[in-house]
Amino acid sequence: MAQPLSKNDIQEALGSLKGWEFGDDKIKKEFEFNDFSEALGFIVRVGLEAEKQVHHPELFNVYNTVKIQLSTHDAGDKVTQKDLDLAKAIESVL
Template sequence: MAQPLSEQDIRDALNSLEGWEFEGNKIKKEFSFNDFSEALGFIVRVGIEAEKQVHHPELFNVYNTVKIQLSTHDAGDKVTQKDIELAQAIESIL
């Protein structure tokens, strides 16, 4: 089982992840695209990466905006290293 990170560890990790925030035991970010097709393509690529990592994000989409929230369910819905690693992978998709 993954171990929750301390709040300081989370904040330190987010220093290298532009635009990501820590709030409510989740790390999250909002992404904007030119249109729905670009947003949907991004969601699909995130989904493929999430499946590879066997770690699935909360995804919310309205037209050209995608909101992603990450926490680890088997760690009591807290942020773990798995969330940081998925956030880093999501950033590389852009």
Template sequence: MATPLSEDKIAKALSDLDGWSHEDDKLKKDFSFDNFRDAIAFINRIAFEAEEQVHHPELFNVYNSVSIALSTHDAGGKVTEKDLKLAKTIESLYNA
């Protein structure tokens, strides 16, 4: 079972994750794109990385926007190191 992170650890990690927030026991961020195709391509890239990490985000898409929420099921729906790792990966995909 994964270990939930303390509020302090999450706050410190968020200082390195631009635009991410900690709400409702999840790491969250909204991303915007030029069009629907770019938004879906981003989701597809996330899917491959999430599968590699065996950690799957909540994804929500409307036209050119993608909203992401991360928490760890086997930690009672709390934020763990797995979520921080995936958030960093998602950032690298967005900034690529």
């Protein structure tokens, strides 16, 4: 089982993940695109990467905006290295 990270470890790691924030035991970011089509394409690419990592984000979409929240369910819904790894992968699909 993945181990929760300390708040300090999370904050330090977020220094290299532009726009990601920590709150409510999750790391999160909002992405904005030109239109729904671009937002949906992004969601699909994120979904494929999440499947590869066997770690699935919370995704929220309204028209051209996608909000993503990450925490690890089997670690008590806390942030683990798995979340940071997926956040990095999400950044790479942009």
